[in-house]
Amino acid sequence: MIRTDDTRYALRPGVTCLTVPGGAVLLNPPHNEKLAGLTPAQSQALKTLNQGPATASALAAESDSVTTLLDRLAGAGWLEVTVRDGDRDLYTLRPFSTPPARPSTGDGPRTVLSKFTVIHRDPDGLVLEHPTSWCDFRVHDPRLLALAAGADPTELGLPESLSARIAADLRWGGFTADPAAEDLDFTTRSWSAPDLWFHRRSTLGSRTVTWDNFGPTAWAKDEFPQRPAHRPAYPGAPIALTAPDLGALRATDPALTAVLEDRRSCRSFDDARPITLTQLAELLYRSARTRSVETSPDGAELPSRPYPSGGGVHELELYPVVRTVEGLAAGMYHYDSFEHALRLVAPADSIAVQRLLRTTTATLANGAEPQLLLLISARAGRVMWSYKSVAYANILKHVGVLMQTLYLTATAMRLGVVAQGFSDTAAFTAATGADELEECNVGSMILGTPGDRPRTTD
Structure with missing residues (x-):
């Protein structure tokens, strides 16, 4: 993961972090994780996250121990990560379940947005969703909407490193796919985007584990x-x-x-x-x-x-x-x-x-x-x-x-x-x-x- 001031971290919505000397507990019912044996720098980083989003440098990410902790928490889905271009937010990966391992970055078929990826607006802004993803891809910069029209991330006028990161994160979240593979496989071809999105959105699953915004809430x-x-x-x-x-x-x-x-x-x-x-x-x-x-x-x-x-x-x-x-x-x-x-x-x-x-x-x-x-x-x-x-x-x-x-x-x-x-x-x-x-x-x-x-x- 690239760690510069162009990366900002935050506890994902619904997560509470309780800190104690040398340790902490992350809570997001029904899930929790105990963190023991934390270094002073790691404890301070968690206290900073408790106060709100913070960039890598604000979290003392030059410390190897903090870098390790951020990798661990992001890899377990406890953190949302916002990628920035200078002082301009580009997008946020907001997890709602444990992320899978990152796919390999080797050469392969060119990928485009999956036919199941849905772009819509909610109270927090524009978001890309995929019914089977582990996260939402929240769009802050309208340049990224060109992806919906088939633009390659390298065509967005961004530094090459950021374009590569966008492509990698879209692939990691399952938002992009090889169109030929989607069309040739019966299982993916037989489902339409609205049917699969509706199915996942109207049932309990990794996205919805509590009744706060689901069911008869009145x-x-x-x-x-x-x-x-x-x-x-x-x-x-x-x-x-x-x-x-x-x-x-x-x-x-x-x-x-x-x-x-x-x-x-x-x-x-x-x-x-x-x-x-x-x-x-x-x-x-x-x-x-x-x-x-x-x-x-x-x-x-x-x-x-x-x-x-x-x-x-x-x-x-x-x-x-x-x-x-x-x-x-x-x-x-x-x-x-x-x-x-x-x-x-x-x-x-x-x-x-x-x-x-x-x-x-x-x-x-x-x-x-x-x-x-x-x-x-x-x-x-x-x-x-x-x-x-x-x-x-x-x-x-x-x-x-x-x-x-x-x-x-x-x-x-x-x-x-x-x-x-x-x-x-x-x-x-x-x-x-x-x-x-x-x-x-x-x-x-x-x-x-x-x-x-x-x-x-x-």
């Missing part, structure tokens, strides 16, 4: 009001829906095992016998109605529905898009799960509604359009008000359990159903007029009266 509690459980109603008179007799259904419904075993995806429907409004009402009531609402001690509204929801927030909404339903005019509706009613959102001749229906033709046999398209949206703020990092992951899990609930209910009712792996989010936003960051389309299912074609086995 981070917005003292700054923003929680979004109400009941979505504001669309204008227009509600269409009241009939409620099924749940007591009778308990006696007559097929057994759970039968429903699970009989569940299939249906891609062919009988338009001569379309699904009826009564059947749609029963499906919605059994699968997605709001059964009750509890209020927590801090005033949060927690609905109860037939399917589970993390934290009881129930952010999902249902939008039936009707092409042909007996007893209900074509168009796009919103299901008010609190009132068990439908409200018109957009007419059938709306360009957005037509687009939503057309996107289903890739799913159905012979490019047919559905009798009924059931869109699932998320009022994301209901989840994001409390959850950090895992909010969108939780939303997708909720979509999965709602889809299975709809599948099983439709199967018990002898309706045909198939889930889609995609939908037209832009058309949904155009039809509803909703701000996509407030409410976004996250799922899509097709329902109707099954046709004569054999159903698939998925």
